[in-house]
Amino acid sequence: MTHAALLLRLSPADLSVGTQGHHRPRKADVTTMSYSIDQLLPSLQSLGLWTYWVLALFAFLEATIVTGVIAPGGLVVIAGGVLAQRGYVDFFDMAWFVAAGAVIGSELSFYLGRVASNGLKRTTAYASSRHITRARGLLDTYGGFAIVIGRFFGPLSAFVPFSAAMAGMGQRKFRGWNLLSAVPYALVLPAVGYFSGHAIGILGAAAPRLIAVGATTLIVIFVLWLIIRRVFRSLPLLAEIGRSLTAGFGNRPFIRARLDQYPGVSSFVSARFRTGQFLGLTATLLVLLFIYIAGAWAESVFDFMGSGGVISTDTRIANILYTMRDPNLITVFTWITDAGGRHGVIPMLVGATVALLILRRFDLLTGMWIAAIGNQATVTLLKSFFARPRSTLGYFVETSGSFPSGHAAGSVAVWAMLFYLAWRLRLLTAATAATLAVTMVFLIGLSRIYLIEHYVSDVVNGYLVGGVWLILGIAFCEWRRTAPVAPVGVMRKRIAAVSVALALATTGYFAFNTANPLNPTLEPVLQTTATPATLIQTGMLPATTQTLTGVDRQKVNLIVTVPDQTGLKDAMTAAGWVLAPSPGPFRMMTAVVDEWTGRPVTDPIVVPTFWDNRPNKLAFTQTTTSDTADTPVLHARFWDSRFRLESGAIVYVATITRERQLDGADEESITPDTGAMSDKVLGQLAADLTAAGAGTHVLR
Incomplete structure (x- = not known):
């Protein structure tokens, strides 16, 4: 033309005006633009008065023994200080909420430490825990002042009160130090955000697209890795704490009387937490996770269909990312997005199928295909039902429906499943498999959003759809885990490894050499x-x-x-x-x-x-x-x-x-x-x- x-x-x-209310910017107009951290990420400011409660919640979670290892409360509180500097929340009102959340969380950790004190301190997991060792070291050196110090060191905010209870610190002494420690925590961390907020906003206003997107991506991946590492390091200790808390609560007279009154219910509940069998703790966790993800998926669909705010947010983020396009980023995200599409998924499924057949692991093979086929059928059905048009800003031509994202769903149902299989086959440790799976899932979803092949809500919903089928696939594999496995020789293992290597090479070849048709940019004058x-x-x-x-x-x-x-x-x-x-x-x-x-x-x-x-x-x-x-x-x-x-x-x-x-x-x-x-x-x-x-x- x-x-x-x-x-x-x-x-x-x-x-x-394009599909879904987009205004298509001209590609020639792509320049540096104004943005800052709280503008690009899901922003606390949009929550209004609920912002204070969210800040209090994260302060509470970081100070609580079970959630303290994964909740980045300190970072969120610092972000609250940035919002205060930018006028979205009142600094001192925020400080009250943060202090209250921290105090309540520490009180709960101290109480749980008392409940779990019988028998826990003699376990190997407790004695060898890095967090417990550091917490006890602080208590031995500084006494009650350790509670103040621990506030500023992430998980120690929870482990110091817990260890103080285990060590026999008096309730009155702890409460005094707990109240005192909340004051600097609620003032110093927000002040860090407050006084750096101006510089952050100004520097963020002109960061090049390559640095802005690349740095944000690396930071998110680093945080995900840090959380996964914390979780796996703390699992043995948390398991010991969980067992001790269960025993401690079970020995309380009131609860003991109720359990004796209903022995059938007591026996059923107890069986749900037994280890060593599928219908015990494994099935319980999988069922709870399935219910949660299915509920989150239903809520995301309700928000998409009933909230105009979701559509407008999708539109604005897509337009923002359009202005942030960088040729180098487009190249990298194109490789990643191809790995999440048929060019990556099909070769990996074929290679894994051949390998599992050679290894005679029919249990794992069946679980993998349950996840893959169920996911694809569900995505196809949902795309047809919702029929959401694609964004006109998409980099590549796409003809299928936009909601949900098939790439995002496949990244969870297929790629995450493959990493689970690698763990089951003892090719990767659990922590490494989880880290690689989360990274792959995040990058594939981000690539779809950055290339504007999907809106944010499409990707989130796709993750949830894939999560449902991932759980079902894993559930089958875990159910059949006790089935006898036929031994295989070294040659079979080598052939299986070659088939997987060929699948990876094929995926890489398609990712680097596939020429997807570009979305024409016919900007009308x-x-x-x-x-x-x-x-x-x-x-x-x-x-x-x-x-x-x-x-x-x-x-x-x-x-x-x-x-x-x-x-x-x-x-x-x-x-x-x-x-x-x-x-x-x-x-x-x-x-x-x-x-x-x-x-x-x-x-x-x-x-x-x-x-x-x-x-x-x-x-x-x-x-x-x-x-x-x-x-x-x-x-x-x-x-x-x-x-x-x-x-x-x-x-x-x-x-x-x-x-x-x-x-x-x-x-x-x-x-x-x-x-x-x-x-x-x-x-x-x-x-x-x-x-x-x-x-x-x-x-x-």
Whole structure:
């Protein structure tokens, strides 16, 4: 299709709105844009008053003996400090909630330590535990002050109170130190987030796409690995604690009387926690996990069908990621996404099937195919039922329904199952298999979201669908675990290993060499006979800019028509404005230092803003060599509206703002009059641009 064929006359309803409400940005407009940690991740700020309760919950979980090894309470509390700095929560109200959660969690850990004290301290798992050893060392060295110290060291926040109870510390003494320890915890950690929040927001506002996405991905993977490592290291100790707590509670007179009153129920419940048989603890855990995942899946479907917020969130995240596309990231995520599709799944299933047949492991083979076939049938049925259209921003052409994600479901039902089989065959340790499975599942889901082949809700729902069938497949394998296994020779094992290696090689070949058809980017150029101001006044173009998270920033207050982008640059330069370069990380760090020290800004900084879901294409500023980061200066941001006059002139929309140079990175700096600008300033700029040959119209 020629460029001339794209000249269209469209009504307002036809304007660039794609599937699911997307506004397709032009690929040429992909620039650095404003975002920060709390904007890209599922944000606590969106919870409103519930934010305080969430912060209290994480403080409670970190201080509780059972959940303390996996709950990153300290990190969440620091994030709460960032939110306080950005104005979403009140600092001291948050501190009260955090302190209350920490105190209650430690009280519970101390109580459980008393209940479990009989017999637990003589077990090997307890004596050799790293957390217990460190907790006892702190108690021996610092006494009650160890409770204050332990607050700031993750799991020790729970193990110090637990160990204090085991060591016989008095209730009154513990309670005093517990209350005292909550004060610095609830003030110091949020303060760390508060005082670093400004710098984080500013530096995040201009991080290159490659660094931003790559660093975020690596951080998430690192956190997942850390949690898995903590869990597996703590499993023996937690199992001992669980058994001791069960015995301790069971010996309480009230509970003992109830168990004696209903011996049948007591026997049934006791059998559900026995080890060494499938219908004991294994089946209990699998059933509970199945119920939880199935319930979460049903809730995700309800939210998708009944909540417009899910659709709007999906849309905004997709548009954000579209602006963050980087050729190197696209290449890497293309390899990963192919591993999660038929090019990766089918070869691995074939290779694993051959290997399991050779090894005569028909139990594992059946479980694998239960998960694979059940998952694929369910995904196909759900895609047909929901029939959610794909995003128009997808990098590749996809024709199947969007909800749920088949790649995400397959990553759990197939890839995670394969790692489970590797553990069952003693090829990997449990911790290594779990780590590789979680990493693979996360990366495949992320690749679908980054390439915008699926929305976030599609991937989450796909994970849950795959999780259901993974549990069913594992349940079959565990049920047949006691079945006799025929011995196999060394040669059979080698042939099985070769078949798996060939499957991996085939998956890699397809991932690196498959040329998937690209989604055509036919960005329409919209010709109009209307006056430029009419496009805004009639609603054909948005009248307001926004931050990345959708907060209204300011109204469009100037329209400029020029033959091309060079003409706009020349006109603004002739009017006395300076073209602001893209605010890269080094320039932004320099600006942060300049702001802290009060020195003049070495380079002009204009933090990008969104209009029509696109970051500004060009930015200009009026600064002098004596201006500091705190000096309010004029900023001009321009967007190509995609409209063209009959003369061929490009219609640009613009905002002119007087602000501190780093205000664009901080949403708390946004007020209802952010976009207010005097008629004198706008009139002077319009006159200067007109004198330089540009067409202008001031919007008031």
